[in-house]
Amino acid sequence: MKKKTERRASLVLFAVCMLVAGAAYSLGFVRYTFLVAGVDVNLYPAAFLALVGVVQFAGVVLADRKHL
Secondary structure, eight states: OOOHHHHHHHHHHHHHHHHHHHHHHHHTTTOEEEEETTEEEEEOHHHHHHHHHHHHHHHHHHHHOSOO
């Protein structure tokens, strides 16, 4: 089980990631495309930040459950 301070830090990180992801999406930082060795590479920074936030939130929720 996570300690109280670790849970609080994870929830703060979740909130910050979601806010930054929302701001990035609204500002248009949705997709970056560039070419590496003849292959198109797509990066989705807003989606990546949202995913990091969801993983942090899931870690808090799963750590609080006693029966897994």
